[in-house]
Amino acid sequence: MTKRDTDLALTVLNAATLVVDGIQEGLARRGHAAVRPAQGFALVRIGQGDTTVLDVAEQLGVTKQAASQLVEVLVGRRHVKRVADPNDARRRLLTLTARGRACAAATEEAAAEAVAAWRPTLGAAGLKSLYGLLGALDRTGPLRPAW
Amino acid sequence: MTKRDTDLALTVLNAATLVVDGIQEGLARRGHAAVRPAQGFALVRIGQGDTTVLDVAEQLGVTKQAASQLVEVLVGRRHVKRVADPNDARRRLLTLTARGRACAAATEEAAAEAVAAWRPTLGAAGLKSLYGLLGALDRTGPLRPAW
DNA sequence: GCATGATCGTCAAGGTGCTGGACCAGATGG
């Protein structure tokens, strides 16, 4: 059974590759070729409101410095604006611009599209059971750099 | 249904994170903390025989230069040796040393272990159906950098 | 009040890993 377990590990990595590449391609097709998946995920998080650089760092699983740099890029692209937190002058709340909202939506669409591409192969039932199985795994929370 | 598709994409990435981290940890627990997953995969490939730098590059989905650098590290660690190809003086066949074989085996074990950790949660039947579902997806072949 | 310590964020320097361009040595085919 060990041999099959090893193969399963590879199929999981393969699936993740398909997802990441699919998101990249989906973003590009929507005119956001410059947006990397990790940036898209950050935008989605920011879109949920009340988000700071630390929140982004936690979600992506990187240091606050790395998150700060990533956010800096998004600010430079006019996807994100920093606003002062009225309750805590240390915090700089992140908010989406109109362009940022478009990118966040595109990221979610691209992610959905990437797995929707499997529907012809797996069927709706297959996707559903896949969702059930993988959803039962530990939620480690942080995603991974380079995504 | 789109919302669920988006979530599924995230669960796939989460699963891949678990696999990669599990492999890292499994390698460390076997005394190969310095071996990165991508290096382990390269070792496994080299262990199959008749492997060149270009083959490694293809498997990992990186340029031949990157593969060359990765192999250079493995050679420096005495995991891999380069031998001349008697039929083609341009090719430098890669072979595993005893230490390299140990690392390759440890990588496969660690990968199997990473998904075996899901057995208590998903059950043997769950793993099997997961394998069936993910195995049906396109085999893009190349893995990803940084793994 | 006010010192002390924790927290948010940035700056700066450094490392790692990948890429594209250039190049050499060896193979290949008219």
Next chain:
DNA sequence: CCATCTGGTCCAGCACCTTGACGATCATGC
């Protein structure tokens, strides 16, 4: 042969991450 292709490496540059240090702002306890 000679032009071309292929396997491999060297090199410069880049993208992204990390650790360390720091200023600024809260929060606590006396």
